Every structure is written in C-alpha cells, then in structure tokens.
Amino acid sequence: MPLTPAVRFTAGAALFGLSLLSWRSVELPFRTPGSPLRRSAGTLWPATAGLLATAAVTVSLAQGLPGRFSAPIAAVARYYDYSDVIPYREGQCFITSKNSLADYDRATCLRIDATRRNVLLLGDSHAAHLWKALSDTWPGTNFLQANASGCMPLLGAAGVPRCTVMMADMLRHFLPAHRLDGIVLSGLWELSDIAQLKATIAYLKPLAGKITVFGPIIRYDEPLATLLAKSMLHGDLAQVKAHEVDDIPALDAEMEKAVAPLATYVSIYSAMCPGGHLPALCRARRSHAIRLSSSDAAGGGAAYVEHSRPPAAAVLKRGRPRRFAAGRRTGKIDFSLLLLL
Numbered sequence: 001m002p003l004t005p006a007v008r009f010t011a012g013a014a015l016f017g018l019s020l021l022s023w024r025s026v027e028l029p030f031r032t033p034g035s036p037l038r039r040s041a042g043t044l045w046p047a048t049a050g051l052l053a054t055a056a057v058t059v060s061l062a063q064g065l066p067g068r069f070s071a072p073i074a075a076v077a078r079y080y081d082y083s084d085v086i087p088y089r090e091g092q093c094f095i096t097s098k099n100s101l102a103d104y105d106r107a108t109c110l111r112i113d114a115t116r117r118n119v120l121l122l123g124d125s126h127a128a129h130l131w132k133a134l135s136d137t138w139p140g141t142n143f144l145q146a147n148a149s150g151c152m153p154l155l156g157a158a159g160v161p162r163c164t165v166m167m168a169d170m171l172r173h174f175l176p177a178h179r180l181d182g183i184v185l186s187g188l189w190e191l192s193d194i195a196q197l198k199a200t201i202a203y204l205k206p207l208a209g210k211i212t213v214f215g216p217i218i219r220y221d222e223p224l225a226t227l228l229a230k231s232m233l234h235g236d237l238a239q240v241k242a243h244e245v246d247d248i249p250a251l252d253a254e255m256e257k258a259v260a261p262l263a264t265y266v267s268i269y270s271a272m273c274p275g276g277h278l279p280a281l282c283r284a285r286r287s288h289a290i291r292l293s294s295s296d297a298a299g300g301g302a303a304y305v306e307h308s309r310p311p312a313a314a315v316l317k318r319g320r321p322r323r324f325a326a327g328r329r330t331g332k333i334d335f336s337l338l339l340l341l
Helices: 005-031 041-061 071-081 125-137 161-177 191-207 224-234 237-243 248-259 268-272 310-316
Strands: 117-123 141-148 182-186 211-214 264-266 289-291 305-307 331-333 338-340
Touching: 071 224, 117 125, 117 161, 125 141, 125 182, 125 211, 141 161, 161 191, 182 191, 191 211, 191 248, 224 237, 248 264, 248 268
Parallel strands: 117 141, 117 182, 182 211, 211 264
Antiparallel strands: 289 338
16 A cells, blocks of 8 residues: 555554553553552563563564465565575675675686676676576576675766776776677666766677677566565555656666667567566566566565577677567577576
C-alpha cells in the first residue's frame, strides 16, 4: 500500500490512540501506589519478559514462521538473505567496503587465456553481477574481472580510493599493456556520467577489439524481494511500481543516444521491460527476469534464469551494435541477483 497522506494520517491517529490506551491501562496503574498491578509487578515483570523471550526464540528458530504465507510468497521472500559473495567473487575480484585493494587477486581476476577470447568486465557491483552470467553462458570467452564499489569505470572517476585507484590502474596501465578482445563497462549510471563515459569510450577504442556498455537497471527504495513478497501478499504486484526510484527509462534512452554511435550499447531496461512493460516493475504485463536490489547493489537475491543470447553476444561479436533484446529463450544465462517471476 502506498504511503499516501491519508494512510499516514490514519496510521498516526491509530498510533496516538493506542499510546493513550496503553498510558491509561498500563502505565498509570503501575504508577499508582497500592494498585493491583503495582502489587503484582514482582511477578508480572519476570513472567512477561520470559514470555517475550520465549516467543522471540521460537520465531527465530522457526525462521520467521514462513508457513504463515503461501509457498510462492515464502520463496520470493527468501531471496532477501541471498549471499552474492560467490557469484560476484566478492573479496577476490570485486572489492567492497569490507575489503581493501590489497585483497584484489590480480593473478585470478586478470588472467589472460591464450586459447580463448579475453574480455574485461570493468565497473562496480552492477558489473560484478554480470560476471557469472557471462562466464557460464559463454564458456568460450574468458571474462576478466576488475570490480570495486564506490566509483564509476570512468577516466578521472571520483569516489573512494579502493575504487578510483583500481579504475585508474586498469585504464591507464593494464589495458594499454594488454590488447584484449573486448571491454565491458557497467555501473550505477547517472545522467551526469554521460560526458565522462563518452570520453572514456573514445580513450578505450584503440586499446581493445570492442567496447560494450551495459545500461542502467531498475532501482527501488527497498529490497525487491521484500517489495515483491508484500505485493504478492496484498494481491497487487503493481504496488512495486510505486517504489521505483530515478527515471530509468529516460536515463536509458539518453545513454543509448550518447553511446550507440561510439560503442555497443546493451539496454537492460529494454530487455527486462520490452515495450516498457513488465509485471509490477514496469507496467504490469509479462514475466521476465529482474534484478533483486534496492537502490544500490547491497541487497538482493539470485536465481538461474533462461534468457536470450543476443545481449551478451553483443559483447563478443564484431559488427553493428545490438540492443539487449528479450524474446527468444535460446540459452541459459545466470544473472546473479536476478529472479524469474
């Protein structure tokens, strides 16, 4: 249910009423000398504390009593606790605030394979969540990974040192010294990044066979697993739409207009929301894969999904840029932090 002014007022009034009732029925009697509640306080306090502790332990051991909900709702809600450490290679090839740049495993993450095509995946968590998908779907390509949270994969990027140092090293030192077959850029894009992105693409074009940019994903003000579960419980998946943040369709369109003449642009939004439609997330239509996240990369869940090959094929093949198309389910792609509704 959207938090409209009417809902806020009603909730506030109800809270005030309950507070007044608690004050008159509980607090005042306990404060009144000689009252029955005050005389029995020595028994009531331990009994109440014990009851609450027992209830808390019971609910915790039962993992929130998921049996209260239908199986589909419980299954979606479980993605809230999904760990992305392994599919992201967090702490090894994806450096976060929990790590230091010294944890970055260059020998593993930047290994060149002489028998396969070599493509570098550069960016923040929005790049890291693509690594396993691309690697599993295209085993004939070796996807190198240089990901860190806290900045964008751009020349002169601003942000936290663990990220800016990594990006500068990749752009200024590693890539000029290693001729790769392709470079993939992905991040938490904003409109203000477009000018720097165009300059970065121009700089990278002589250094690699192909440059590909993955566009923005839909973003929410709460973890998507939570939003979906609550909306399913209320029988209205369209509620999720109200929790979108930022104007992703407009950002996606501006990025495509700026990037497409320079490099291959992969519109994730167009793939997830063909024609601008997706149940609860775009305009309540057909089912497709969507990323489980809040407004950043910290939250979410994952599942193996089948999706079309053209999106990542654009990374691997030369020729005209291709849009991230959804339609034919011709191959299996594991988008970590994705869920098939």
